Amino acid sequence: xxxxxxxIGGGPSGMSASLEARKQGAKVVLIDVESRLGGILNQCxxxxxxxxxxxxxxxGPEFAxxxxxxxxxxxxxxxxxxYVNFIGKNIVYAITPNGQEKIECKAxxxxxxxxxxxxxxxxxxxxxxxxxxxxxxVQKMINFYGKxxxxxxxxxxxxxxxxxxxxxxxLEGVKVKSIFEIMGHSSGLRRNIRQCVEDxxxxxxxxxxxxxxxxxxxxxxxxxxxxxxxxxxxxxxxKFIECDCVLLSVGLIPENSLLPEETKREKxxxxxxxxxxxxxxxxxxxxxLHIHDLADNATEEGEIAGKFAGLKALNMSKxxxxxxxxxxxxxxxxxxxxxNKKEDGKFTIYLRANDNFLKKYIVVKxxxxxxxxxxxxxxxxxxxxxxxxxxxKIKGDLFVDIGD
Ligand SMILES: Cc1cc2nc3c(=O)[nH]c(=O)nc-3n(C[C@H](O)[C@H](O)[C@H](O)COP(=O)(O)OP(=O)(O)OC[C@H]3O[C@@H](n4cnc5c(N)ncnc54)[C@H](O)[C@@H]3O)c2cc1C
Numbered sequence: 001x002x003x004x005x006x007x008i009g010g011g012p013s014g015m016s017a018s019l020e021a022r023k024q025g026a027k028v029v030l031i032d033v034e035s036r037l038g039g040i041l042n043q044c045x046x047x048x049x050x051x052x053x054x055x056x057x058x059x060g061p062e063f064a065x066x067x068x069x070x071x072x073x074x075x076x077x078x079x080x081x082x083y084v085n086f087i088g089k090n091i092v093y094a095i096t097p098n099g100q101e102k103i104e105c106k107a108x109x110x111x112x113x114x115x116x117x118x119x120x121x122x123x124x125x126x127x128x129x130x131x132x133x134x135x136x137x138v139q140k141m142i143n144f145y146g147k148x149x150x151x152x153x154x155x156x157x158x159x160x161x162x163x164x165x166x167x168x169x170x171l172e173g174v175k176v177k178s179i180f181e182i183m184g185h186s187s188g189l190r191r192n193i194r195q196c197v198e199d200x201x202x203x204x205x206x207x208x209x210x211x212x213x214x215x216x217x218x219x220x221x222x223x224x225x226x227x228x229x230x231x232x233x234x235x236x237x238x239k240f241i242e243c244d245c246v247l248l249s250v251g252l253i254p255e256n257s258l259l260p261e262e263t264k265r266e267k268x269x270x271x272x273x274x275x276x277x278x279x280x281x282x283x284x285x286x287x288x289l290h291i292h293d294l295a296d297n298a299t300e301e302g303e304i305a306g307k308f309a310g311l312k313a314l315n316m317s318k319x320x321x322x323x324x325x326x327x328x329x330x331x332x333x334x335x336x337x338x339x340n341k342k343e344d345g346k347f348t349i350y351l352r353a354n355d356n357f358l359k360k361y362i363v364v365k366x367x368x369x370x371x372x373x374x375x376x377x378x379x380x381x382x383x384x385x386x387x388x389x390x391x392x393k394i395k396g397d398l399f400v401d402i403g404d
Contacts, residue, residue, distance in 0.1 A: 001101060003029045003077070004313035006092045007109045007306070008084045008258065011039020013286025013298040014111030015067040017306030018076050021109070024310030028076045029103060031094050033083045037071060038064030039113055040287075041295055043140045046164060048191070052296035063295055087258050089281060106313035107281045109305045110259060114252035114287035116161070122250050124156075126213030126222075135161040135249040139168065148174055150245030154222055155179040156210050158186035158193070160293060160382075162249025167196035169247075176200075177243055180208040180224050182231050185356055187251075187382045189293055210246070211238055219244055254288045272322060272338040273347045274308035275301065283309040290335050290350070293384055297350075323394055328401040330354055332381075339398065342391040349400060350386050353379045357402055362387045365399045 005021040007014045010032030018030040036042065041049065044060030051057055054066060071078060082096040087110070092103040116134035124132070133141075133149055139161065141147045153174050155162045158181040166176045179197065184206050186193050197204050205224075211233045212223040221242040225233035256269060263269050263277040268290070275283045285305035286298040311317040320340035327334040334351045349364065357379040364372040364387060371393035379385060379402060389398075 001029065001103045003027045003103060003105050005029070005107045005109065005306070005309050006031065006103050006105045007111060007309075008087070008092070009039065009111035009113055009286070009288070010034070010037040010068075010078070010080075011111060011113050011286060011298070012041060012063065012067060012295045013113075013288075013302035013305075014039070014109070015064075015071050016299045016302035017109045017111055017283075017285055017309065019067070019070055019074065020303045020306030021107075021310035021313070022074050022076055024307060024314060024316070026107075026310035026313045028310075029079060029105070030071065030076050031079045031082045031084055031092075033081065035081055037068040037078065037080075040136070043136070043143050044164075045143050046168070049295050052294065053299050054296075060295070067299070084258060087282070088260070089279065107283065107309040109275075109302075109309045110256070110282065110284040110288055111286045111302060111305075112255040112258065112288045114254050114291055117248070117251040117253055119248060122248070124213060124248070125211060127215070129213060129215045129219045130217060131215070131219030131245040132213060133245065133247055135159075135165045135247045138165055138245075138247055142168060142172060148172060149247070150219075150243070151175065152177055152243040153245045153247055154210070154224075154241060154243045155247045155249060157181065157249035157251070158188055158197075158204060159249040159251060160188040160192050161252075162247060163188045163192040163196040165247055165249065166202050167200060170200050170202065176202050177241055178202075178224075179204045180210055181206050182209045182227055183207070183381075185381060189382055190378075190380065209233060213246055219246055222246060252287065252291050254290070256284070256288050259284070268333065268335070268337070270337045271335065273304075273336045273340055274317075275305035275336070276308060276312070281309075281312055283312075290333065293382070297384065324397045325349065326397060326399045327351065328399070330357075330402045331400060334400050339391075339394060341394055344390075344392055346388050346390050348386050348388050349398075350384055351400060352384055353381055353402060356380045360402050361404065363401050363403050364389050365401065366393065366395050366397070369393075369395075371398075
């Protein structure tokens, strides 16, 4: 098969990337391993999606369907139940229901989403008992298959998936005995802490972790303890709580194993403002690039990657001098890390803070000059921040900081 652009992953980012690449005039093939488009949104039956992108509050499947309808109304080729197992420059291999397919293309957009961190990856102590799940797995069990994980649950980690699942379990009649969070704050959205935990009076213990999961064949309870400033459990504070299932909400890991090694030499996959990686013609967007709290942002990022992948495939992309984006120790992550020095228009820098801040500015500097400033009443580690910058103000490398 031959095409202009191959998009891998049919979640919100992949669908919007496909639509935008097609809009530029490129021929597009969209591939997903699942039997329907939508990605993780299909299992997120709660509302809270779409406020930014569609200006209305939708459930995950409603959000996904809006994009999927547009995909099916276009002449984008959709390959479902098809797993991409290799990508290289201008080449994609997929295992499809009809066998191995080799697709020659001029640009690739990787939109494979993220996977959940597992018990092994956080060295959770205890035997390998039945009843330890990742939170997203339980979400799928309940929402797709109508199965409950147990009767009395504890949750480790207060990321968004854990918070949402605390509410979901409670509504289904499962007693959520406690949520333990090793940090002094949640990494989830404030609205989720309020609507999913506080409204249901579920105990959320900060600076606490599970020290051991115990039971014979199935979980019978967990020991938990307060942690010190180095996040080590204080043995004298250890207590026991009875439960028959443990849900882990301890982070998502971008599913970027398909990317060529040379794109992964840094801690993060480096991209420019067009979402192109260091390998020309390979673009990336959505949770596979960095973890988005909002599907709306993953969708908008897909539009950027899809647009420039389309232009690249049609030989319509322009080359610019690039500048680098550096950031202060108050920031854990900034994206994009390279900016094309274009003459006009705007781009957005996304960032996550290392700590929580009140009444501060996000500042983008070029030399000694502030080229963008944004006042924020509250900045939390859980919420991705964004700041717009005008291309014409860029004279050299950029520095992003949080200050007064
Ligand atoms: C539990 C949970 C609750 C959330 N709640 C909200 C909310 O209330 N509001 C909100 O705005 N956002 C929410 N989000 C965030 C939002 O859903 C994500 O940011 C968004 O779905 C990410 O989109 P994506 O396209 O990058 O990835 P995904 O939606 O994960 O899609 C990735 C797709 O790639 C496919 N794929 C992966 N590898 C391959 C391969 N090798 N070959 C073929 N296909 C492949 C997968 O099958 C999948 O369909 C939530 C997320 C989760 C997990």
